[in-house]
Amino acid sequence: MPRDFEALRHWRPEPATSRETAAMVGLERGDFEIYRNKMELVCWEAYQTFSRMGISPMIEAGDAAVGIYSRQGDLAVGIMGTQLHLINASIGIKWMMRWFYEEPSVGIHEGDMFYANDPLYGGIHAPDQILFLPVFWEGELVAWVAAASHETETGASEPGGNPPSAKSRYDEGMLLSPIKIAENYELKADLMEMMENRVRDPRMQTLDTKARAAAVHILERRCHEIIRRKGVDFLVGSMRRMIDEGIAAARAKLSSMNDGLYRTSIFLENAGEGKYGLIACQVEVEKRGEEAWIRFRGSPRVVGGNFNMFPHMMIAMFACYLFQFFFWELPATTGYYEPFHFEFQDGSFFMADTEDATSLGVATQAQVNTAVHSCMEKMKFASPYHDHVVGSWPGTSSSVLTAGVGKDGMPFAAWDQGQPNGVGMGARWDSDGIDVGGFIWCAIGEFLDSEAIEHSFPLLPVFRSVFWKDAAGYGKYRGGRSMNSMYKVHGVPGVAAVSMGGISGRPLAPGLFGGYPSRPVGTAFIRNHNLDELIAEHRTPSDVYEAVERVHGDWEVRHQNSGMGMLLEGDLYIGTAPSGPGYGDVLERDPDxxxxxxxxQAISHRxxxxxxxxxxxxxxxxxxxxxxxxxxxxxxxxxxxxxVPYSQWEPAWLDRRPPQRVMQMYGEWPHGMSTPLIDWEPTAELLDEHVREGGAPRAKPRRY
Amino acid sequence: MTTVRITEYLDIDLESERWCCHVCGRDLAAARENYKVGCVVYERDPKEIYPPIFPTGEFRLTTAEGYGVFVEFYCPGCGTMVENELLPEGYPPTFDIELDLDALKAKHMEDR
Incomplete structure (x- = not known):
């Protein structure tokens, strides 16, 4: 079993090959710029097709990614969708080039399509599924293209793919190492059948796989068009120059910033269903010259949950900061990663065991990314890029998935992506944060219409497209507002409802420079209620405050990440999305x-x-x-x-401790652990020179 | 001009190597130390800022009991809130900006 942990370290662009270097020589300046833009537009074209064809609510909302990669698997250009997938797809390509390119029983040929989602092969978690297609020209593999997005069902122990009750990877449903699902551009019925058979919503699985296939077909076709017009060396050379210009841009931008150490401490507060309590996390960014080292420390790995992550997941997540906020002005390329180094504390929750469930590691890494963001923006403030300082996203999104048999008699498992995408962004140095800006993994995802929800789900939104009052982080500039919602189960006898993903014990992302963080989120299931009377009296609640005041019944107030319950027809649940953290001192906010x-109605009179x-x-x-x-x-x-003066305050403060009931997962006081850091640099060449340089597959023995 | 702005509310005086308040100019701390040691500190119950919304339960859409308190750092000269952290009780405040002062000085000398 070639679980290849070396491949998981190959997140950084590989050195240019002789083939790539030679191909760059003939690039004309004007041509390169024109075709760089064209390739970015090609990605947008594929993305639009993908999001219109897919039916997972996340694909429909545009939380998806497509990219064009070099033969070696490095991202040349991608779009501003779920950027982390642009990086983890790169690792998947590198794995396949190492293990399938010369494997006689598999091979990589024109018209093949591969599919994968397993974190041990470069993936993030089971729901994030990637389809890959190698681009050939005259028999030579010259590039790769990929399309990735999230399925809201993976056949796990609970519906939804992120089961908060998961105890090991075997509770997480369909985890696929790379498999060849198409030959000669035709999907293979045996493997499509296998996937349909593994999940609760086979229709969604198949339609979304086809949507991914359509996206990569467009990318391949456009690459071929470029080659026909400009030659294959032009494509190969342009891709490499995109990466190299990314490297140069990253080094130049970093060198303009002040050298030093920037640190942020955050505290997570759950590790899955029933695992509530403090979890320490410290992020340190050390910037020296043109390079930066990002160090991750924290509490010990949590045993028996789906909270932990693998280092490559965190590194991929960094793209959501890097591409959204550090290189907002340039096309996404893996070149930006080149001057960064990553180190992880041994034994901490950043270093999952291979048996661990990690399906909510995607939420953990989103929480941690807020600390990375805070460090980087503090560095950015005293730099030439001061005018682009913006506070962090508040952390992970939250959602309540419902599953069962829908009004049309078809099985379904999905959530209203309006709630995950209904997150407020951090406040900016000169203005409030953007209201309902998307979510931390994707800044361009849409807030779907209520009609779409009513059509697709057995749910009736009681209120939904409304901002959550008094929830944004306060400051000189306030964080962006988020949405709050209430739904009634409608038209079916009942649904399974899985509340997942959010933080309820405390806010996560800090404000910037004296701004407050935003409210934590939560949910409530309400049964045996008086909503029908309220509707008859024209007193239907329009936000969570009115719901608390007016809706009487059996309230089950839940932690946002509390897992599965059952709701019957007519029952209600409340959803809340996190708002953005604030910026600056509240006493400096313009009274107007x-x-x-x-x-x-962003705030109350209080x-x-x-x-x-x-x-x-x-x-x-x-x-x-x-x-x-x-x-x-x-x-x-x-x-x-x-x-009181700091010197007077500190000694008594340091003698205090949080209550023991919230310290079960914390580890050593005060920082969680004191083990050494592990440098997550590549330790060996992944591909030999023959494969790197464009050689044809050599005769090799079969692995099995 | 030896003062360099580092954050919304903090400058560093390169000659004296001291943090100072950007709003009122008050001297705070040595620039090689954590600026927070030069601030005055107040602990605030997070529920003062975000009162609970759900009437029952442990998790009421505000910071739950035992999960942290706001530690607010004010300039002792003008009372501006320079920074805050929501810390578990007893957790050491973060040394969040530790600049390479020699590099900073060299850079600004070069600029001049």
């Missing part, structure tokens, strides 16, 4: 912006008065500027009166 918040300290008339929202200035001056004086 506070009034705007009130008019838009928040305007007690947090922002604005004096105004509640009946017409006119600010008394003089009284506000005085109120804020007095609040600053109160701060100074009640605060």
């Amino acid at each position: 912006l506070v009034m705007k918040d009130l008019r838009e 928040t305007a008065r007690d947090v922002f300290h604005v004096v105004y008339r509640e009946d017409n929202l006119v600010v008394d500027n003089e009284a506000t200035a005085l109120a804020r001056k007095e609040e600053r004086e109160r701060r100074l009166a009640r605060a």
